[in-house]
Amino acid sequence: MIKPEDDIHAATAAADVEEPSSAVVPETPLWKPLGWAKSNLFDSVPNTILTLLALFLLWETIPPLLSWGLFHATWSVADGSAAACRDSAGACWALMGEKNRLMLFGVYPYDQHWRPLLATCIVIAMLATSAPRRFWRRELGYAWGVAVVVVAWLMWGGILGLPYVETGLWGGLPLTMGLALLGIVLAFPLSIVLALGRRSNLPAIKAICTGYIELVRGVPLVSVLFMASVMFPLFLPEGVTIDKLLRALAGITLFTAAYLAEAVRGGLQAIPRGQEEAADALGLPYWRKMRLIVLPQALRLVIPPIVNQFISCFKDTSLVTIVGLYDLLAASKAALADPEWRPYFVEGYVIAAxxxxxxxxxxxxxxxxxxxxxxxxxxx
Amino acid sequence: MSDAPVVELPVVELPVVELPVVELIDVQKWYGAFHVLKDVNLSVKKGEKVVVCGPSGSGKSTMIRCVNRLEEHQAGRILVNNIELADDLKAIDAIRKDVGMVFQSFNLFPHLTVLQNLTLAPTWVKHVPKKEAEDLAMQLLERVRIPDQAKKFPGQLSGGQQQRVAIARALAMKPSIMLFDEPTSALDPEMVKEVLDVMIELAGEGMTMICVTHEMGFARAVADTMVFMAEGRVIEMAPPEQFFSDPKSERTRQFLGQIIGH
Structure with a gap:
């Protein structure tokens, strides 16, 4: 006996098979480059002019760039002197070999550089492990817990034989990664709460969340960081200080959360009301309904704008330089303070970029x- | 389930005093200035099947959505299992646990499999162990005749199958009252029967049902009481025999003429 559902699937399957065959349209034969160029690049007078112009621009830019960046570049220098670079017309990539430690780790005590290096490697390894979906298990959470403790110990030290390094000396890539990662990790849940709050039926909660989002979105990150690091301590009681790095992190988190909240809200609005009603009718309380039904669907829809914000946050950490922290970009700049290497700032920025x-x-x-x-x- | 010793009581034939399980008393509701429900009175006894019909915009969906507080009424009283629906969240939760609902547009959770759709509420609301919830879910899927679709996502099923999953999902909470809000209106004609069959079976098992539908064949087959609503009022309430053959109100006659007449 054939059940109705079988019929439906047979029909769908048939439709699937048919579709591609109708989609195959004879294409311009790509195996004939001349014919292709004629029909695509030189098929009219304006197109011919544009093609020639584009070829001219490419000819003007690509060869000199290759010549500077590759063929005439200096890749290494003897005895740490920039003399070899001075005599060459090309890029001075030797900068990377000479100054990499300063660029990557900033003013962290030189003989302790292995610590931030190891910490960075641990974090990158953990990120790589967390990426595949099959590893999303409870154990991964524990592994992160251990990794965070180890990384904190490596960076701060002070116990178990490692000398103490205060946060003011942290810098370079570990600082950038730390601020960005922690900023994202802390801002994300906050943004969800803000987005839900903005859609709340309770007027007070709605007003607070909307007010917060609009206030923070209305000011530049630089001013938030400035306030966090200069103004905020003025309001603290005498004798109480909060670490400068922590203040910057708080600034980044609060700022990113406001933007993320709007992305999350976009996702919440895309979920049909029927989903919430079905959850209500089943008796799911508010937070369960959000966690199990609404958010999994909403967040999936807004992965692109969320990641957009993450990327933005990663790059925005370079603004912490204005409150005196040496992130990757600032450390790269500092590495170029050496008069010997100063002329090669372009290379420095290219590497950081x-x-x-x-x-x-x-x-x-x-x-x-x-x-x-x-x-x-x-x-x- | 309590462990109290079972005391054998003598069986006494009591006069049947059936208390209503759902009772609406002079219910009023407004959307802004628009008066959607006007003096609605309805009383549903245990095991009773009530079919509500009426032209669109007559407030019939709004009325049954008030029964599990998807909509709030502004005046009058609604009692479910003798618990009054008011702002008390505990009361609302208690009522929702015992009142299942099936929607016109299915409202299955598209990010969960059919099985997960069925086990979600029992595990998270009633804290039923996972295995037990899954066993119950499979039994229910057997009952609505789609056990082989358990691992699929709702988007992979036909409309009729989705609505049967939605019925099973509501039943997974073991409700004593079921609300149906135009369960077959969004279906292709050839799938209406498979859903109605499941509903008729459910009616046969003694479930208390309030059903908004225009399927008059179904209404004749299962209804104990027919309710006709128009412009936010209950115009007529009668047993189906009388309702279909000898409606009291002109408005009802007109409506029936329109939907059965051709």
């Missing part, structure tokens, strides 16, 4: 992968 790019691009790719992974619920 490349490091930022690697992190931001990884986040972007990961989010795209994650979107595909989590799309199962809506697959038809």
């Amino acid at each position: 490349a490091i930022y790019w690697v992190f931001c691009f990884s986040m972007s790719r990961y989010s795209q992968w994650l979107e595909r992974q989590l799309a199962t619920g809506h697959r038809r």
